[in-house]
Structure formats: C-alpha cells, structure tokens
Amino acid sequence: YQRLRLILGDQLNAGHSWYQNVDCDTLYIIAELHQETDYVRHHVQKICAFFSAMEHFANGLRQLDFDVVHLTLDDTVRFNDLPDLLRHYCEQYQIQEFQYQLPDEYRLRRQLADFSRSLAIRYRAVSTEHFFIDDAQLSQHFESGKRHQMEAFYRKMRRRFNVLMQGDEPEGGLWNYDKDNRNKLKPDDLKTVPEPCMFANDVSDILTRLTRHQVQTLGEAQDRLLWPVNSQQSLELLEHFCRFCLPNFGTFQDAMTDKLDPFGEDKQWSLFHSRLSFSLNSKMLSPQEVIDRVVQCYQLNQAQISLSQVEGFVRQILGWREFIRGIYWANMPQYASLNTLQASRTLPDWFWTGKTQMRCLHHAISQSLLFAYAHHIQRLMITGNFCLIAGIDPNQVDAWYLGIYVDAIEWVELPNTRGMSQFADGGIVGSKAYAASGNYVNKMSDYCGDCHYEVREIDTDNACPLNALYWHFMSSNIDKFSANPRTRMVYANWQKKTAEQQTSILEKADQLLRRIDEV
Ligand code: FAD
Structure with missing residues (x-):
C-alpha cells in the first residue's frame, strides 16, 4: 500500500469523499484503543456503541471492496498508544503517505499533529466533511475569550444555509418559537408519549472483551444494545422521530417526568426527544440530512407538525450544535481549565x-x-x-x-x-x-x-x-x-x-x- 488512512471512532461518515472510489493503493485502519477507553471512565453502553459502530463501519467498507484493518483491543493492547500503532503499520506496509481526518477533540488533534510531524513520509489532514461550518471557516465566526450570542449566530446560519426561510425572512415571520416550547407534561399528555425506538444489537463479544481487558466502566451493561450502530439504524431512528416525536418535540422539549416506566409495557422514557446525538456525533448521520428530512416532513405534513416544533429542532442542530463547536475551537486548550466561580467541592x-x-x-x-x-x-x-x-x-x-x-x-x-x-x-x-x-x-x-x-x-x-x-x-x-x-x-x-x-x-x-x- 502507498497510503494509510486512519478512521477514528467518531468519524463514521460513509458519505466522505475518501469513499467515492475504491483505490487498491490505500489501506484504511480503524482500531479499538486503550487510550480511548481509559482517558475517562465511560458508561459501558457508550463504549459498546462506539466499538460496535466501528466494526459495522469497517465491514461496510469491506463489502464495497475497500481494504480495511479493523483492530480490537486484543490486537492493539501491545501498542502504547495511537501513534505507536500507526508507526507500526506505516513501517509494516512501507507506507508513503499518512492521511487522517481532523479530529474534533483537541487531545487527539494535538496527538495526531505531533505524530505526523515526526514522520519521515508525507502526511495530510483533511476535513471530516460533517459540520455545516468547516474547520477553516470557524475563525470567521468565533474569537477566543469573546462572548458570542447564539441567537445572532443561528440567524446567520438560517440565512446562509437557507433553512426555514422565505426569501430573506424567517418562515412564519419569527426566528424563534421558544416561548411555545415550555410546556409541562400533564397526566393526560403522558398518554401521548410514544414508545421509544430501541434496537437490540448483540454486543456480548464486546462486553467480554472489556472484561478481559479490565476496562473500568460505569452504568448498566446490556447484551442487547439499544443504541443504533450503523447508518441504516440511525435513519430508522430519524424516521421514528419524524413520525412520532416531531409533532410534539418543541412543546415538551423542556418537560420532565418520572411517571413513565422504562420497564412498563410501553417502555416510554425518552419523551419526544430524538436520541440522535450518538448517530450525529459518531457521524453515522450528517446534520444536513437530519435537517433536510425534518424540514421535508414538516412541509409534507403541516396539519400535524407545526412550525414551532420544527424550528425548535432545527435550532438545536443548526444553531446550538455548530455554535458549541465554534466556542470549543476558539477557546481550547485554556477553556478546559476555566473556573470563574472557583468552585471546588467534591462531586457527591x-x-x-x-x-x-x-x-x-x-x-x-x-x-x-x-x-x-x-x-x-x-x-x-x-x-x-x-x-x-x-x-x-x-x-x-x-x-x-x-x-x-x-x-x-x-x-x-x-x-x-x-x-x-x-x-x-x-x-x-x-x-x-x-x-x-x-x-x-x-x-x-x-x-x-x-x-x-x-x-x-x-x-x-x-x-x-x-x-x-x-x-x-x-x-x-x-x-x-x-x-x-x-x-x-x-x-x-x-x-x-x-x-x-x-x-x-x-x-x-x-x-x-x-x-x-x-x-
Ligand atoms: P434532542 O433534544 O432530540 O435534540 C436534537 C439534537 O440537537 C441533539 O441530538 C444534538 O445533536 C443537538 N443539540 C441539542 N442541544 C445541543 C447543545 N446544547 N449542544 C450541542 N448539540 C445540541 N450533547 C452532546 O451531543 N454530547 C454531550 O456530551 C453533551 N453534553 C451536555 C452536557 C450538559 C451539561 C448539557 C446541558 C448538555 C449537553 N449536551 C451534549 C447537549 C444536549 O443535552 C444533547 O445533545 C441532547 O440531550 C442529546 O439528546 P437528543 O439527541 O435526544 O437531543
């Protein structure tokens, strides 16, 4: 192989331009790593979801004839960290160029930049092609230490990406329907909460592996993971959301109840929320396709889905998600140690x-x-x-x-x-x-x-x-x-x-x- 391309666990974007053509000179590598299971104590379902989604992604690429090395913790335990593993594969295959997609996390971006600079071969970092605002454009919108207003940013995004717009004006005349989105769930409303869409992905092998490697986790383990682990399941979750949750999403966005039993007949517990954040953050779904589908459902079914529900949802993804990312990159690494209120008590x-x-x-x-x-x-x-x-x-x-x-x-x-x-x-x-x-x-x-x-x-x-x-x-x-x-x-x-x-x-x-x- 001439080229080694690294895929990180949250870079499962099948629509990336890397996968437009099969090229027999390129080897892809995706790996379960101790450095990732151990940098914080994770919920066991979180690790299972990432590991399982990575495996599905690797298998999907193989079916399309890409050459992919998928490594489990068993294979990578002998390497100190990601650079160690990559160096080994570069040498083994006499790679001439190393490529990676820019990590979204400062820790990994730093690690891969340092690693790349240490190489004697060519290297290239490319976009993940996931967010509305590309890395190169972030600094046009966000400045370090500055207070930015999400609402102003969100309006710019609506205009720029032409979402829920009529010409230069917001659809319906208002930018924000937040005031309609603060209802409490009354006893009668509880009956309207839909049953959540949950999967039953077999992750027993992963659980055994985590035990074998003594990975410290928290939370309830499930042999049958409810989280989506591929883009097909992620799309099913999106469809379920559009059909059953979107009509009430905004109205009950802030509501909370403990009167719905997750172990009861209908297993309701996630109210009208989409639970798409894992699919989005692992990039199995793109924010563009989520917004397109949600807006399309609204346009096709305005009798059931009102503008305030859709606007509330669009604001979370086109507004908050992109805004939060901009703040992160404008302010890292110092942001991670800010403590303005000098809070110091131990978490109970x-x-x-x-x-x-x-x-x-x-x-x-x-x-x-x-x-x-x-x-x-x-x-x-x-x-x-x-x-x-x-x-x-x-x-x-x-x-x-x-x-x-x-x-x-x-x-x-x-x-x-x-x-x-x-x-x-x-x-x-x-x-x-x-x-x-x-x-x-x-x-x-x-x-x-x-x-x-x-x-x-x-x-x-x-x-x-x-x-x-x-x-x-x-x-x-x-x-x-x-x-x-x-x-x-x-x-x-x-x-x-x-x-x-x-x-x-x-x-x-x-x-x-x-x-x-x-x-
Ligand atoms: P929905 O209510 O259905 O909203 C749809 C989507 O909008 C979400 O999937 C998410 O992608 C996006 N979104 C909504 N609010 C935000 C926000 N404030 N920032 C970024 N995206 C947003 N979100 C994470 O994805 N990862 C985190 O680690 C995370 N940590 C959080 C910690 C705190 C203290 C708070 C207050 C919020 C955090 N959020 C985080 C934001 C938000 O709570 C979750 O995105 C949301 O609850 C995920 O559930 P959902 O997919 O059902 O969201």
Missing part, C-alpha cells in the same frame, strides 16, 4: 449511584446510569444545576458528563458543561448562570409531588435542598451577577427577605453542604 458519591432522596436528581441520574442518556433539561437544570449551586469542582463535573453519556465527546460536552451549565467560563457560552431553585423543577416536572422533600419550604428540616443552595449560590456571587439585567429581579427578592430569614437560609445551606453526600 450519589452521582455514581442515583441514591439521593431528591427525586429529580434520583431520576435523572438513575436514567443516565440505565441508558447512558438524559435529555437537555435533565442535564442542564437537574444534574448541572445541582453542581452549579452546590459549587462542585468543574473538573469533576466534566469527567462525570464526559463519561456517562453515549453522545459525550469533549468538543460538545465541555462547552455545554463547563460553560453553559457551570458558568465556569464566566459567560462565554451563555449570558447568565442557569441557577434554579426547586420552583423551576416543580414548574417543569412532576417530581416534586412525590418527593421526600418539600419544594415550597426553604430552611425547614424537610425543605427541598435546592432552595437554600440556590440562595446561597446567588448571595455568594452577588458581585458577579447583580449587574446582569437577567438576574436583577432575583437580588431584589433576596433583599426583601429580613436579615433573620437570610441568615437562616444561609445556615441551612451550610448544613446541607457539610453533609452533601447524604441529601
């Missing part, structure tokens, strides 16, 4: 078990351990909010998020966690800290009614811990937030409390923080 142990009496946290964490998934508001306003108002060290928060979710890859996990949810970036991603008391949880979910704690109380023995922690957080950071128009009202309410009330609330918060492992 119950984050790894779900064993807390706060029903909202119990549900979000147990579901994450069970399925390697939680939807955006569970991540932002339940687990994220708790860590924010309890002042947990963002390094520990990042490690938890990076490990537990099937879709967690640093480029998208880090700005969402450290930035949006923990405000550790001082407001680069979002203009305010997403801090909330029990009141928000009660508004958006049905958790509080059956909770051990009382959501309307602040400083009594049985008060919802989120309330005192919220006021403690806001009052400790008054210097940082009081000038922000979005939090001015909060401080006005704090000032309305008597000095005794304030003292009692802050004492309650101190008590809670001292025994945070037991709440």
Whole structure:
C-alpha cells in the first residue's frame, strides 16, 4: 500500500469523499484503543456503541471492496498508544503517505499533529466533511475569550444555509418559537408519549472483551444494545422521530417526568426527544440530512407538525450544535481549565449511584446510569444545576458528563458543561448562570409531588435542598451577577427577605453542604 488512512471512532461518515472510489493503493485502519477507553471512565453502553459502530463501519467498507484493518483491543493492547500503532503499520506496509481526518477533540488533534510531524513520509489532514461550518471557516465566526450570542449566530446560519426561510425572512415571520416550547407534561399528555425506538444489537463479544481487558466502566451493561450502530439504524431512528416525536418535540422539549416506566409495557422514557446525538456525533448521520428530512416532513405534513416544533429542532442542530463547536475551537486548550466561580467541592458519591432522596436528581441520574442518556433539561437544570449551586469542582463535573453519556465527546460536552451549565467560563457560552431553585423543577416536572422533600419550604428540616443552595449560590456571587439585567429581579427578592430569614437560609445551606453526600 502507498497510503494509510486512519478512521477514528467518531468519524463514521460513509458519505466522505475518501469513499467515492475504491483505490487498491490505500489501506484504511480503524482500531479499538486503550487510550480511548481509559482517558475517562465511560458508561459501558457508550463504549459498546462506539466499538460496535466501528466494526459495522469497517465491514461496510469491506463489502464495497475497500481494504480495511479493523483492530480490537486484543490486537492493539501491545501498542502504547495511537501513534505507536500507526508507526507500526506505516513501517509494516512501507507506507508513503499518512492521511487522517481532523479530529474534533483537541487531545487527539494535538496527538495526531505531533505524530505526523515526526514522520519521515508525507502526511495530510483533511476535513471530516460533517459540520455545516468547516474547520477553516470557524475563525470567521468565533474569537477566543469573546462572548458570542447564539441567537445572532443561528440567524446567520438560517440565512446562509437557507433553512426555514422565505426569501430573506424567517418562515412564519419569527426566528424563534421558544416561548411555545415550555410546556409541562400533564397526566393526560403522558398518554401521548410514544414508545421509544430501541434496537437490540448483540454486543456480548464486546462486553467480554472489556472484561478481559479490565476496562473500568460505569452504568448498566446490556447484551442487547439499544443504541443504533450503523447508518441504516440511525435513519430508522430519524424516521421514528419524524413520525412520532416531531409533532410534539418543541412543546415538551423542556418537560420532565418520572411517571413513565422504562420497564412498563410501553417502555416510554425518552419523551419526544430524538436520541440522535450518538448517530450525529459518531457521524453515522450528517446534520444536513437530519435537517433536510425534518424540514421535508414538516412541509409534507403541516396539519400535524407545526412550525414551532420544527424550528425548535432545527435550532438545536443548526444553531446550538455548530455554535458549541465554534466556542470549543476558539477557546481550547485554556477553556478546559476555566473556573470563574472557583468552585471546588467534591462531586457527591450519589452521582455514581442515583441514591439521593431528591427525586429529580434520583431520576435523572438513575436514567443516565440505565441508558447512558438524559435529555437537555435533565442535564442542564437537574444534574448541572445541582453542581452549579452546590459549587462542585468543574473538573469533576466534566469527567462525570464526559463519561456517562453515549453522545459525550469533549468538543460538545465541555462547552455545554463547563460553560453553559457551570458558568465556569464566566459567560462565554451563555449570558447568565442557569441557577434554579426547586420552583423551576416543580414548574417543569412532576417530581416534586412525590418527593421526600418539600419544594415550597426553604430552611425547614424537610425543605427541598435546592432552595437554600440556590440562595446561597446567588448571595455568594452577588458581585458577579447583580449587574446582569437577567438576574436583577432575583437580588431584589433576596433583599426583601429580613436579615433573620437570610441568615437562616444561609445556615441551612451550610448544613446541607457539610453533609452533601447524604441529601
Ligand atoms: P434532542 O433534544 O432530540 O435534540 C436534537 C439534537 O440537537 C441533539 O441530538 C444534538 O445533536 C443537538 N443539540 C441539542 N442541544 C445541543 C447543545 N446544547 N449542544 C450541542 N448539540 C445540541 N450533547 C452532546 O451531543 N454530547 C454531550 O456530551 C453533551 N453534553 C451536555 C452536557 C450538559 C451539561 C448539557 C446541558 C448538555 C449537553 N449536551 C451534549 C447537549 C444536549 O443535552 C444533547 O445533545 C441532547 O440531550 C442529546 O439528546 P437528543 O439527541 O435526544 O437531543
């Protein structure tokens, strides 16, 4: 072979120009690696999903007559790391040119750039041909350390890629239907939640391999993996979403419930969310094809699917996903160590078990351990909010998020966690800290009614811990937030409390923080 082309586990884009023609001078390599299973403790389903999808991708290429080396942990255990493995294959086949697609993660981009420079042969890094904004164009939109507004970026993207536009104006006259997208699920609405589309991919070999190699994981293992592992299954999931979830996606986007039993007859648990993030982040689906299909379904079926549902979904992919990526690349590597609020507490142990009496946290964490998934508001306003108002060290928060979710890859996990949810970036991603008391949880979910704690109380023995922690957080950071128009009202309410009330609330918060492992 003359050329060696590396395919990383999140580069499973079958539409890439690499695969337009079969070329017998090119060898492709895709490998399970200890450096990838071990850089953080991952959910076992996440590793199974990636490894299985990689194997399917390699087999798919072989069927098209590409020459592919697919290596398992058994084959790669003798190599120290990825460069070591690549050097071996370059030598074995006397390769004259090494090629790779630009990794989306800083860690790997650095590693492969260093490796390439050390080679005595030619090398080339090419685009993954996945995102709307290519790497070369990112710096036109994002500047290091600067606060960017997602809404302004999103409007530019809608215009540039002509999505839901009528000429130069947004379809329907508005850019954003967020105000229609904040409904709680009432008992009658629960009956309309569709059964999720789940697969049953046999990953027993992978599980045995993980045990044989003593890979440390977290979460529930499943012999039959529910996550899609090839583009065909990913497209099925997309079709299921368009048919059953899209008509209500926006309306209940922020809603949360623990009244639907994942082990019940209908197994409902993922509400109206698409669960496409793994397919997108592994690049089995392209964001363009997802948006095209969703917009097409809306155009063909406006009687059932309203504009606010589709716009809400398009905003997540064309807006948030691309925006988050831009923030990551403009600010790495320093972004990974920002800690503006100087948070330093240890993550409570119950984050790894779900064993807390706060029903909202119990549900979000147990579901994450069970399925390697939680939807955006569970991540932002339940687990994220708790860590924010309890002042947990963002390094520990990042490690938890990076490990537990099937879709967690640093480029998208880090700005969402450290930035949006923990405000550790001082407001680069979002203009305010997403801090909330029990009141928000009660508004958006049905958790509080059956909770051990009382959501309307602040400083009594049985008060919802989120309330005192919220006021403690806001009052400790008054210097940082009081000038922000979005939090001015909060401080006005704090000032309305008597000095005794304030003292009692802050004492309650101190008590809670001292025994945070037991709440
Ligand atoms: P849906 O609700 O159906 O949304 C559709 C798609 O929009 C998603 O698949 C995703 O690709 C995209 N999207 C939506 N919101 C965001 C966002 N804020 N950033 C980027 N893309 C978005 N997403 C990840 O893909 N990987 C992560 O590691 C990750 N970590 C997160 C950590 C925190 C603390 C928070 C608050 C959010 C995080 N997100 C992450 C964003 C979001 O929560 C997930 O993309 C979403 O929950 C995935 O589920 P879904 O596919 O059902 O999404």
